Amino acid sequence: MLRSLNINPDKCTGCLQCEMACSFENEGVFNPAKSRIKIFTFHDEGRFVPYTCTQCDEAWCLHACPVEAIRMNRETGAMEILDSVCVGCKVCTIACPFGTVNYNQTTGKVIKCDLCGGDPQCAQACPTEAITYVDADATGLEKMRAWASKTDNQAHAN
Amino acid sequence: MSWTRRILRVNLTEGSISEEPLNMEWADQYIGQRGLATRYFVEETDPTCDPLGPDNKLIFATGPLTGTMASTGGRYSVITKGPLTGAIACSNSGGFIGAELKSAGWDMVICEGRSPSPVMLHIVDDKVKLLPADDLWGKSVWDTDRLIHEKLHDPQIRIAAIGRSAEAGCLYAAIINDLHRAAGRSGVGTVMASKNLKAMAVRGTQGVGNIKDPKSFMQVTAEQKQVLAENAVTGQGLPAMGTQVLMNVINEIGALPTNNMREVQFKDANKISAEAMAEPRDSDGKPNLTTNAACFGCTIACGRISTIDKGHFTVENKPEYWGNSGGLEYEAAWALGADTGVGDLDALTYANFVCNEDGFDPISFGATVAAAMELFEEGVITTGQTDGMELRFGSAEALAWCAEKVASGEGFGADLGLGSKRLCEKYGRPELSMTVKGQEFPAYDPRGVQGMGLTYATSNRGACHLRSYTVASEVLGIPEKTDPLSVDGKAGLVKAFQDATAAVDSTGLCVFTTFAWSLDNIAPQVDAACEGGWTAEKLLEAGERIWNLERDYNMRAGLTGADDSLPKRLLKDAAKTGPAEGKVAGLDEMLPEYYQLRGWTPDGQLTAETRSRFGLPA
Numbered sequence A: 001m002l003r004s005l006n007i008n009p010d011k012c013t014g015c016l017q018c019e020m021a022c023s024f025e026n027e028g029v030f031n032p033a034k035s036r037i038k039i040f041t042f043h044d045e046g047r048f049v050p051y052t053c054t055q056c057d058e059a060w061c062l063h064a065c066p067v068e069a070i071r072m073n074r075e076t077g078a079m080e081i082l083d084s085v086c087v088g089c090k091v092c093t094i095a096c097p098f099g100t101v102n103y104n105q106t107t108g109k110v111i112k113c114d115l116c117g118g119d120p121q122c123a124q125a126c127p128t129e130a131i132t133y134v135d136a137d138a139t140g141l142e143k144m145r146a147w148a149s150k151t152d153n154q155a156h157a158n
Numbered sequence B: 001m002s003w004t005r006r007i008l009r010v011n012l013t014e015g016s017i018s019e020e021p022l023n024m025e026w027a028d029q030y031i032g033q034r035g036l037a038t039r040y041f042v043e044e045t046d047p048t049c050d051p052l053g054p055d056n057k058l059i060f061a062t063g064p065l066t067g068t069m070a071s072t073g074g075r076y077s078v079i080t081k082g083p084l085t086g087a088i089a090c091s092n093s094g095g096f097i098g099a100e101l102k103s104a105g106w107d108m109v110i111c112e113g114r115s116p117s118p119v120m121l122h123i124v125d126d127k128v129k130l131l132p133a134d135d136l137w138g139k140s141v142w143d144t145d146r147l148i149h150e151k152l153h154d155p156q157i158r159i160a161a162i163g164r165s166a167e168a169g170c171l172y173a174a175i176i177n178d179l180h181r182a183a184g185r186s187g188v189g190t191v192m193a194s195k196n197l198k199a200m201a202v203r204g205t206q207g208v209g210n211i212k213d214p215k216s217f218m219q220v221t222a223e224q225k226q227v228l229a230e231n232a233v234t235g236q237g238l239p240a241m242g243t244q245v246l247m248n249v250i251n252e253i254g255a256l257p258t259n260n261m262r263e264v265q266f267k268d269a270n271k272i273s274a275e276a277m278a279e280p281r282d283s284d285g286k287p288n289l290t291t292n293a294a295c296f297g298c299t300i301a302c303g304r305i306s307t308i309d310k311g312h313f314t315v316e317n318k319p320e321y322w323g324n325s326g327g328l329e330y331e332a333a334w335a336l337g338a339d340t341g342v343g344d345l346d347a348l349t350y351a352n353f354v355c356n357e358d359g360f361d362p363i364s365f366g367a368t369v370a371a372a373m374e375l376f377e378e379g380v381i382t383t384g385q386t387d388g389m390e391l392r393f394g395s396a397e398a399l400a401w402c403a404e405k406v407a408s409g410e411g412f413g414a415d416l417g418l419g420s421k422r423l424c425e426k427y428g429r430p431e432l433s434m435t436v437k438g439q440e441f442p443a444y445d446p447r448g449v450q451g452m453g454l455t456y457a458t459s460n461r462g463a464c465h466l467r468s469y470t471v472a473s474e475v476l477g478i479p480e481k482t483d484p485l486s487v488d489g490k491a492g493l494v495k496a497f498q499d500a501t502a503a504v505d506s507t508g509l510c511v512f513t514t515f516a517w518s519l520d521n522i523a524p525q526v527d528a529a530c531e532g533g534w535t536a537e538k539l540l541e542a543g544e545r546i547w548n549l550e551r552d553y554n555m556r557a558g559l560t561g562a563d564d565s566l567p568k569r570l571l572k573d574a575a576k577t578g579p580a581e582g583k584v585a586g587l588d589e590m591l592p593e594y595y596q597l598r599g600w601t602p603d604g605q606l607t608a609e610t611r612s613r614f615g616l617p618a
Helices: A017-027 A060-064 A091-095 A121-125 A141-150 B024-030 B033-044 B097-103 B141-152 B188-194 B214-230 B232-252 B330-336 B345-357 B362-377 B396-408 B412-416 B419-426 B450-458 B490-504 B511-515 B519-529 B536-556 B568-572 B587-598 B608-613
Strands: A003-007 A038-042 A047-051 A070-072 A079-081 A102-104 A109-111 A131-135 B006-011 B016-021 B057-062 B076-081 B088-093 B108-112 B119-124 B127-132 B158-161 B175-177 B181-183 B197-203 B289-293 B303-306
Touching: A003 A047, A017 A038, A017 A121, A047 B289, A060 A070, A060 A091, A079 A109, A121 A131, A131 A141, B006 B127, B016 B127, B024 B033, B024 B536, B033 B057, B033 B076, B033 B088, B033 B108, B033 B490, B033 B536, B057 B097, B057 B188, B076 B097, B076 B181, B076 B188, B088 B175, B088 B188, B088 B536, B097 B158, B097 B197, B108 B119, B141 B158, B141 B197, B141 B345, B175 B188, B214 B232, B214 B519, B232 B289, B232 B303, B232 B330, B232 B511, B330 B345, B330 B362, B345 B362, B345 B396, B362 B396, B362 B412, B362 B419, B396 B412, B412 B419, B450 B490, B450 B587, B490 B511, B490 B519, B490 B536, B490 B587, B519 B536, B536 B608
Parallel strands: B006 B108, B119 B197
Antiparallel strands: A003 A131, A038 A047, A070 A079, A102 A109, B006 B016, B057 B076, B057 B108, B076 B088, B088 B181, B119 B127, B158 B175, B158 B197, B175 B181, B289 B303
């Protein structure tokens, strides 16, 4: 079963545990500046929104890459960067409509979410379940459940 | 080691910047943050220096767990000599800038001297510059934050700044970071203003590594996060209701100081409580509270994000206050509300916004307004001084007006900016000031929570609840329940809380974790990250050492045991209502025992023996 990151901004408190977990997994240090997932704070609105790659099937980044350094991992569905092939041209960062592929000036390669090979550390670290890793075909399940609970099926009885 | 082992020294007089290694021998004795910065401060400054003169220093310090995945590991402290108290000031803040500073590669920033003109400190990893800030002088914290982001073209930079109140000399001005988190107490913002340092803007891209044992660190911090999640206070009460969960509780036990501490219960407590913040308003159907929010790395998330009703008189036609910002926490709600008798939630939220916007401590501000209201009701202050404003207890208009005046420092705002002690002295009624060592009380009446009387009297930074929060034991039963109306055993309880808290404040973690964690939960996290064999015993010993070092500094600064006192009102006037009715603060019954437990002389001085036991500087 393929799984997807499922993001529920309503539950996010902006603590950045996910950014630290991501950078620790990928860079070996706690470093939000090098995280593949980002929390955005909309201060005036009182909202926090986690944002990262959603692993498009027809991925713009993959198609744009001139050296085929981006490949789909068949197990996880993640579009992964092959560091040994990437030339740091950044064309993928231009192609991605969502901005979730970014250049890392320390390595000269691009970085993006690779679902940590199927065990995304951001979801593990999130204390409020704002980020979960769920069945890719049913990311709407919890929202459906919430709305279902509000659906009045007693109307017929009255 | 999760210290970066690097200190940034900024000489503002010369405009020079240098780097030096962290003294690891001191780190082993004083941990980091509060303790370690105090050790540097004591070494480098004359205790008799003028707090607002160039000889005072201002230290921004992170702890070894700041910037790590340990829950709440985002704290920093500001250490300096406080202008309100003449004692050591140490103000702790969350938000994000502490972790950012650590990620930029610095354990500590020591600012010394005085810049000839306004400057801001710009830190991007190793690249550190002093930039002119003449254009920012005279601007609020909120405007400064926006202008710096624009000027540096860096949306991700984290900013700590002072507002107009600090520039105007308000003695309880704060340093505000990330728009609404504050190194709030003791006038650390006033010191920053005296150095012509308007702001510190930090971007760290190096991250925090150097964890001694990464695998066990990840494991033990995950286990301890689970402990926080499963605890009723840190897992449910604080995230849902914030510290405001206390308002109704403290009122019911008769320990909610009201009308400048004349009363111990407030009739409108329920109107300014956490429950009231969650209640939908009539006007727009929205509650005051929008959501809870976390500081860096915090899995508790007690922060409040609130709005003010757009139709409320305080913000009518002022759209700049219509958005969300940092809402009321218990101490602020008490000081702005119960202590001034104001039961108008929107007015309190407005005053709180203004405190953040122009950088001043809502506790000291609210308590000073309360003293001014009593002086007004006694006929000592008149409408002649207040542009016609009637400073009556319960007046939301007066509260909002006072906040605006202190923000700008204009007119009567200059008087209010003196703080309660100097205000009451100026108007010839010093007995009406509810302060210790010149700093205003927080939100627990020592007549109803006896341990807090000793806490306030002996706190090294003047009246403060965060130095030994015995409320945890006396009211909430953490770690075990003691009788809030009894003085028995409180000397030992206060000492134990003071020492443990000094240790926690030196790690980079938040003291709110201690509702669920003891040093036994914290030590393995520090030990997995840092060399040094950190046990609970070693942390506690460091905490006691830190406490004694702070005390030693204060004694050298000219304070004496006579400063460990409470206002007559609390010692002589019994509580009039509630469970504490008939009680006064039993300080005299606790203080001698406390001195004895500390190993101090009967008049509160450190002995040579105590000094040598902790290896304090001669």
